[in-house]
Amino acid sequence: MCSKFKNCTIYQSFQIVCSVCVNKPVTCKTLLSTYFHGPHNFSLTRSIDRLHYPNLNYGLAFSIEDRQALGIHGLLPPRVLSLQEQVEQTMKQIRSYKTDIEKYVYIMELASHHEKLFYKIIKSYTVEMLPLVYTPTVGTACQMFSHLYKSYFKALFITIYDKGHIYEILKNWPVQDVKAIVVTDGERILGIGDQGIDGIGIPIGKLFLYTALAGIKPHFCLPIALDFGTNSEAKLNDPLYLGLRIKRTEGKECDEFWDEFMQSVAERFGSTCLIQFEDIGNKNAFKLLEKYQNLYCCFNDDIQGTSAVTVAGLLASLRITKKKLIDNVIVFHGAGEANIGIAELCVDAMRKEGVCEEEARSKIWMVDSKGLIVKNRPSGGITIQKEAFAHEHSPIESLDEIVREIKPSVLIGASSTPGAFSPGILKQMTENAERPIIFALSNPTSRSECTAEDAYKYTDGKCIFASGSPFPPVELNGKKFYPAQSNNSYCFPGIALGILCSGMKTVDDEVFLVVAECLAGLADEKDLENGSLFPPLDRIIDMVSVRIAQAVMNHAYRKGSASVYPEPCDKISYIKNHQYNTEMSKIFPIKYNYPC
Numbered sequence: 001m002c003s004k005f006k007n008c009t010i011y012q013s014f015q016i017v018c019s020v021c022v023n024k025p026v027t028c029k030t031l032l033s034t035y036f037h038g039p040h041n042f043s044l045t046r047s048i049d050r051l052h053y054p055n056l057n058y059g060l061a062f063s064i065e066d067r068q069a070l071g072i073h074g075l076l077p078p079r080v081l082s083l084q085e086q087v088e089q090t091m092k093q094i095r096s097y098k099t100d101i102e103k104y105v106y107i108m109e110l111a112s113h114h115e116k117l118f119y120k121i122i123k124s125y126t127v128e129m130l131p132l133v134y135t136p137t138v139g140t141a142c143q144m145f146s147h148l149y150k151s152y153f154k155a156l157f158i159t160i161y162d163k164g165h166i167y168e169i170l171k172n173w174p175v176q177d178v179k180a181i182v183v184t185d186g187e188r189i190l191g192i193g194d195q196g197i198d199g200i201g202i203p204i205g206k207l208f209l210y211t212a213l214a215g216i217k218p219h220f221c222l223p224i225a226l227d228f229g230t231n232s233e234a235k236l237n238d239p240l241y242l243g244l245r246i247k248r249t250e251g252k253e254c255d256e257f258w259d260e261f262m263q264s265v266a267e268r269f270g271s272t273c274l275i276q277f278e279d280i281g282n283k284n285a286f287k288l289l290e291k292y293q294n295l296y297c298c299f300n301d302d303i304q305g306t307s308a309v310t311v312a313g314l315l316a317s318l319r320i321t322k323k324k325l326i327d328n329v330i331v332f333h334g335a336g337e338a339n340i341g342i343a344e345l346c347v348d349a350m351r352k353e354g355v356c357e358e359e360a361r362s363k364i365w366m367v368d369s370k371g372l373i374v375k376n377r378p379s380g381g382i383t384i385q386k387e388a389f390a391h392e393h394s395p396i397e398s399l400d401e402i403v404r405e406i407k408p409s410v411l412i413g414a415s416s417t418p419g420a421f422s423p424g425i426l427k428q429m430t431e432n433a434e435r436p437i438i439f440a441l442s443n444p445t446s447r448s449e450c451t452a453e454d455a456y457k458y459t460d461g462k463c464i465f466a467s468g469s470p471f472p473p474v475e476l477n478g479k480k481f482y483p484a485q486s487n488n489s490y491c492f493p494g495i496a497l498g499i500l501c502s503g504m505k506t507v508d509d510e511v512f513l514v515v516a517e518c519l520a521g522l523a524d525e526k527d528l529e530n531g532s533l534f535p536p537l538d539r540i541i542d543m544v545s546v547r548i549a550q551a552v553m554n555h556a557y558r559k560g561s562a563s564v565y566p567e568p569c570d571k572i573s574y575i576k577n578h579q580y581n582t583e584m585s586k587i588f589p590i591k592y593n594y595p596c
C-alpha cells in the first residue's frame, strides 16, 4: 500500500483513492489491517463494516437517518437506543448470569464486537466490572483459558520454535501503530503459578485497563504470550491445552529468544513502543528488567508497578499515623518480585526522608518459605535480591515468632499463602503498634494472606488494611470499613499513559517513587477516614490516571528521557486530548451550507 495514503480523496463512504497511486486497487493487506479493530488510519469503511468492526459499531445507537444513509437500515431492530441505554440493557444481561466466569465470557464477546459499549460499561460501573474483567475472575479465566478459547480473544502467540522469525510474526499483527505491549511467559500468573499460554488472559485484561482506566486507545495495545512450554503437569496432561505441550525451555535459548523479541519489537513498532513485563517467573523477571531497563522502553508491573502502588499505600497510611516511614519496622512475608520491588522502593522512600541506605535497610526484614532471611542462614536459598535485606540474626522459621520477635509495625504479604496472617499474628500486630499496617497483597482473592474481615476483627478495627484483590466493606462494632485495594491497576495504566504521552525512551526506577508520592496524595481525608488509602476506583479514569501520567511526564522531561517535543505546557489538557472517548462520534459530521 502506498505510504502516502494520507493524501487521499474520499469519494463515498466506502471508496478511497490515493492521490499518489491513483486508482490502485486496495490490497489484501489493507483489508487485513481492518480485521481486528477495523480501519484506524483512514476511512476505508464500507457501510456494513459499521456493524462488523468493534471500533465502528454503535449497535442500536445508529439513528434512523444514519442507518438509511449508511445502507444498514433494516439490519437492526427498529428501536434506537443511545449508548447509555445500551449500557443499562447490557448490565441487566451481565447480571443475569450466575457465575463470574459466565459473565467474563459474555463481556469478552461484547468487547470483540462493540468496543465503545464495552468501555462505556466499565467506565459507568467500574467497581462492579473490574473484578470481572480483571482480578479475581481473570485468574479463573487463565486456569480455563484453553477450554474457553474463542477466536475473538485477540492476542499474539509466539513460541520458542519461532526463534529467528519473531519480527515476521510481529508483522502479522494487522495494526501498524502499536504503542504498548503487555507480554507474559505465563510462568507466574498472579499467585496461581505456571499457566503456560493460558496466562494470556492477564495481558488481555491489563490492556483492557489501559483503555478503561487511562483512556489509551485500544488499537495502540497488543497483548502477547511467549510460549516457552510449561512446567504445569495439569496443562501438559490436558489434551485441550492450546500451548506447546513441552517442558519450559530455559537458559541460553530462552535468553536469546528474549533478546530477539525485544529487538524485533523496537524494529517493528519503534523504539518508544512500551513493553510491560507481566507475571514472568521470579528468576527471569529480575534478569530481564536489569538487562533491558536502560536499553528499551519497558517496565515490570509486578516488581515496579506493585511497588509504586504499595509504597503509595504506605505513604497514605503515614497521613493517618502521623509518622515517617523510617519510624516503622517492616516485615515482608514472601520474597518474590512484588515484595522485593516494594522493599527496594521503601529504601528509596526512606532515603528521601533523610537517612542513609544502611539505616533504611535495617528497618526492613524479609521472610521466605524457609523463614526469616538472615545472614549465613543454614537453610540457604538466598538470592542476590534477598541478600540485600539479610541481617545478622538467629534464624526463625515461623511467622508467628518472627512477628513477636522483630515487632513490625507494618506487615506486608505477597507470598500466595492464604491464611498466613493467622488470628494470632493479627492480634500480635496490635501489641506492636497502635495502628498496625497490614497489607495482604496476594492475588487472586483466594490467595490473600488474610481476609479484610479477619484483619479488622482480630485487630479490633485498629489496623490500616489493604489487599491486592477486592474485598467487600466490613462492619465491625457499628463502624463500616472500606478495605483499600492495593493493586497495581491503580497506577500501571496512568504510568503507561504518561510514558506514551511523553514518548519516553527508557523508564528509570525513580519514576515509581514519583508515582507513589503522587498517588499517596490523591486520597482525600474522607477516603482515609473510611479505611481506604486510595481514591475510589471510579475516580481512576478521570482523575488518578491523568494525574499519574502528568507526574510521569514531568519526570520524563526533567530527566531528558522524553522524545515528544516541544514539551506540552498544559500537560493535563494534552493528556486529555489524547484519551479514548467512550462517546459516539457523529457519523456524518460535515454539513454543506451553500445553496443548491
Ligand SMILES: O=C([O-])CC(=O)C(=O)O
Pocket (backbone or CB within 6 Å): 135, 189, 190, 191, 279, 301, 302, 442, 443, 468, 487, 488
Ligand atoms: O494482576 C493483578 O491483579 C496484580 C498483579 O499484577 C499480580 O498479582 O501479578
Ligand SMILES: [Mg+2]
Pocket (backbone or CB within 6 Å): 190, 278, 279, 301, 302
Ligand atoms: Mg502481575
